[in-house]
Amino acid sequence: MYPTISHLINDLLGINIPLPIQTFGFFVALAFVMGSYFISKEFKRKEEEGLLNSIKRKVKIGEGITTYELLGSLIGGFFIGFKLVEAFLDYDELVQNPQTFILSAKGSVVGGIIVAAISVYTKYKEKQKKELLEPKWVEQTLQPHQLVGNMIMIAAISGIIGAKIFASLENWNDFLLDPLGQLFSFSGLTFYGGLILGSISVSYYAKKNGIKLLHLIDIFAPALMLAYGIGRIGCHLSGDGDWGIIAANQPNWWFLPDWMWGYNYPNNVINAGIPIDGCKGNFCNQLAENVYPTPFYEIIMAGLIFFFLWSIRKRINIAGMLFFIYLTLNGIERFFIEKIRVNTEYNILGGITQAEIISFCLILTGLLGIYLLWKKSTSPQ
DSSP states (O other): OOSBHHHHHHHHHSOOOOOOOBHHHHHHHHHHHHHHHHHHHHHHHHHHTTSSOOEEEEEEESOOOOHHHHHHHHHHHHHHHHHHHHHHHTHHHHHHOHHHHHHSSOOOHHHHHHHHHHHHHHHHHHHHHHOOSSOEEEEEEEOGGGGHHHHHHHHHHHHHHHHHHHHHHHTHHHHHHOHHHHHHSSOOOOHHHHHHHHHHHHHHHHHHTTOOHHHHHHHHHHHHHHHHHHHHHHHHHHTOSOOBSBOOOOOTTOOSOGGGTOBOOTTOTTOOSEEOTTOOSSOOEEOSSOBOOHHHHHHHHHHHHHHHHHHHTTTOOSTTHHHHHHHHHHHHHHHHHGGGBOOOEESSTTSEEHHHHHHHHHHHHHHHHHHHHHHHHHSOO
8 A cells, every 4th residue: 555655656666755745635636636627627618508607796906905814924824934944844754744743833933934924025015016096896707617716625625624524423433532633634534524515615605606506516526426536546545444344255256356356455554454574664554354445446436437427418408417317326336335345334224324324315316306307307388
């Protein structure tokens, strides 16, 4: 496994480049980047087809720098300088444990003051250049795709918060043992928590800007599936504990590589399992028994669903239909993968996981949405 990007580069290229970047975090970031690319493409396509209108809004120009802008530049600049300078001075510690380093009180006060001063001065000069003797209101015209950056930022922040909340609820005993460690760790994210809170936040922002909800959710549907699959690459390569139950004996007819049936995740990032003989370093454990590599299975399924959704998106003329197809397929995929995945079970209905409950609701919602939209489109106007 590759707990950090340095481990991955070393294995692929034989070069040891110490980098403070965890593999899981890297692929989560990549998921947002790739999702943003496909979302932008879909926004532009729908704009060209006349399905989305331009956005007009009033903005005030020519104002000088405000107190909030000054405080934002001051606090943000100080934090960046506080940590950045210390990172240069103690790079080894940053590489060894970036999470502890970033969340610790360790830093350079001098570096913080210098960067804060530069940040405030730069912001002040930037606003001064645009300042007018009398600030005025003007009408600004934007195309919906120009708001994608804001939507992705909102989705990222609210999605991570939602994913952390749901992960804490799903693993309540672990949360009670170490609440701060669980909340601020760079792993332990529940996709459905991120999907729910992220969807609510982005939908609210889009509604405020006059973007039609049904077109919005159709635009996001393929990208959500792609991002999910990319995130699962990070889960698998880092060995973050999101694996399956103990694998059954491999059948004789199995012709694929052995690790695709059962894997012991050596050098996993959470140090689960038993020590590896002769291994020295931070990540020297492997599982005692092979388990189903469920993240790998989900990478394949998410990829197939993404390509299916992307291939049919232009053939569907009913707004919202693509999204409800996504909900149905996503729910089916996750519901069945939970049958062989390690997860906390609730003592209801013979033992059921949080993800199974949510995925079952997604399947029902998806099927109901497909039916209602189809019925509406075929009924006499």
